[in-house]
Amino acid sequence: MTTGTMTSRADFPGMLTPEGQPWHYLDTAATAQKPQAVIDTVARKLGADYATVHRGVYGRSAEMTLGFEAARRTVADFVNADENEIVFTRGATEAINLVAQSWGSSQLEVGDRILLSELEHHSNIVPWQLLRDRKGIEIDVCPITDDGLIDLDAAEAMLTPRHKLVAFAHVSNVLGSVLDVERAVSLAHGVGAKILLDGCQAAPRIALDMKAMDCDFYVFSAHKVYGPTGIGALWAKADILDAMPPWQGGGAMIDRVTFERTTYAPAPARFEAGTPAIVEAVGFASAIDYVTGIGIERIEAHERALTRTAREELGRFNSLRLFGPEEAAGIVSFEIDGVHPHDLGTILDEESVAIRAGHHCAQPLMDRLGVPATARASFGIYNDETDIAALVRGIERTLRIFG
Known part of the structure; x- marks a missing residue:
């Protein structure tokens, strides 16, 4: 387990919803949020x-x-x-x-x-x-x-x-x-x-x-x-x-x-x-x-710890299949039996959780995995365990909806 974010979420104005509530952004592999210093x-x-x-x-x-x-x-x-x-x-x-x-x-x-x-x-x-x-x-x-x-x-x-x-x-x-x-x-x-x-x-x-x-x-x-x-x-x-x-x-x-x-x-x-x-x-x-300024070694350790935690938490769902190695760098891909990744992404969005759903510009890999698409959660320096908890809650809600 990690002990929190690598840096203050306040450094990243994009990490809030329009209502000023925390936005659980788990799509950093697609593009990272920008710190105020860069802006x-x-x-x-x-x-x-x-x-x-x-x-x-x-x-x-x-x-x-x-x-x-x-x-x-x-x-x-x-x-x-x-x-x-x-x-x-x-x-x-x-x-x-x-x-x-x-x-x-x-x-x-x-x-x-x-x-x-x-x-x-x-x-x-x-x-x-x-x-x-x-x-x-x-x-x-x-x-x-x-x-x-x-x-x-x-x-x-x-x-x-x-x-x-x-x-x-x-x-x-x-x-x-x-x-x-x-x-x-x-x-x-x-x-x-x-x-x-x-x-x-x-x-x-x-x-x-x-x-x-x-x-x-x-x-x-x-x-x-x-x-x-x-x-x-x-x-x-x-x-x-x-x-x-x-x-x-x-x-x-x-x-x-x-x-x-x-x-x-x-x-x-x-x-x-x-x-x-x-x-x-x-x-x-x-x-x-x-x-x-934060330290790339600290960032790697932080994100690997979050990835391990996410895989542990997601592994508790019997209907969920994880892809990739146990030790991964900041990225977790998965599928839920009977739930299309796009449907999952839509429900998670209602819970202020942002993931990527699709083939991730890697269609040959999808063919190798035997799926048309996966859901992908990816971490950045602004993420912590609260984001994983929000993801898990959103998945639990999705499973209730889909019976």
């Missing part, structure tokens, strides 16, 4: 401090440019990387598409193979399918174990020198299962493949160290780390980024343009065409400052 930063940068970056010689533009690039350093420090290895994107989805369209298009050939897993988010499936259809590469799918982990024994048996990329979720957005990163990286590199990790669910709750992890690409989104929507980050090793061609053209990513020939800026600017998400980047950094 204030974004409002200030969008208002009194606002100006463009990288273009103006006037004072406010220069200050905003400094703040924007300081945000890049903050993101780099958050994952123990160098700032020239951080590319700002619209989110993890765009970051994966960037790798597919730039690195994949330039490096992969007919007959090359990519290894994914059964539990991937659609954002780590569809970009590779688009690349497959255009380039003639092949996609293999690694199974998961019965308790919801990527089966690395199976991966080891499947990998061949024809595999040029492994792309796995660091933490499953449905099951909360955590990848054995060290072994996955070793297996990929052992056959000469690069490895990309989808860190959307890991970044808010697991300490990240790109130098120690030794993967080749890592992606995550700000809005899941208590920051704004519309921005995320691609980390890639500097030598890989340097060898990648641009994937979008426009302002800011160029060195010199003529109608005969254009030369491009070095990474990361080469991958950031157009006016960037200035305010969002600074808000991203503010959110990271908030999270690191």
Whole structure:
């Protein structure tokens, strides 16, 4: 059992109902609520401090440019990387598409193979399918174990020198299962493949160290780390980024343009065409400052404890089936016999409990689990046992309604 929230709920204005009562928000895996410090930063940068970056010689533009690039350093420090290895994107989805369209298009050939897993988010499936259809590469799918982990024994048996990329979720957005990163990286590199990790669910709750992890690409989104929507980050090793061609053209990513020939800026600017998400980047950094101020190790311990408690409480219902491993990172998925997850979500909403109900952009995983959808409760730094108690009360009411 945990002893309460990691921080004051008062820091999060979204954690109240319109009537001012506690809102039991259990959908942080979809998007996190924002602390007032981030809201204030974004409002200030969008208002009194606002100006463009990288273009103006006037004072406010220069200050905003400094703040924007300081945000890049903050993101780099958050994952123990160098700032020239951080590319700002619209989110993890765009970051994966960037790798597919730039690195994949330039490096992969007919007959090359990519290894994914059964539990991937659609954002780590569809970009590779688009690349497959255009380039003639092949996609293999690694199974998961019965308790919801990527089966690395199976991966080891499947990998061949024809595999040029492994792309796995660091933490499953449905099951909360955590990848054995060290072994996955070793297996990929052992056959000469690069490895990309989808860190959307890991970044808010697991300490990240790109130098120690030794993967080749890592992606995550700000809005899941208590920051704004519309921005995320691609980390890639500097030598890989340097060898990648641009994937979008426009302002800011160029060195010199003529109608005969254009030369491009070095990474990361080469991958950031157009006016960037200035305010969002600074808000991203503010959110990271908030999270690191609490301590990512404390956050992980808190959320794992809540997850254990939730699984214990939900396991008391005979008609309820839990998915995923006993030890999960902040996420619990389940189904109730005879109750569609959407119906459960609707009744819980009447009790001021917010969960996610659906396929969670992971339809192949739903097929593997043998269900069309699940109910998912996911935790953040603002949650405590009262939220679990409210969830349990809502489930009890649902079971009464459905007899």
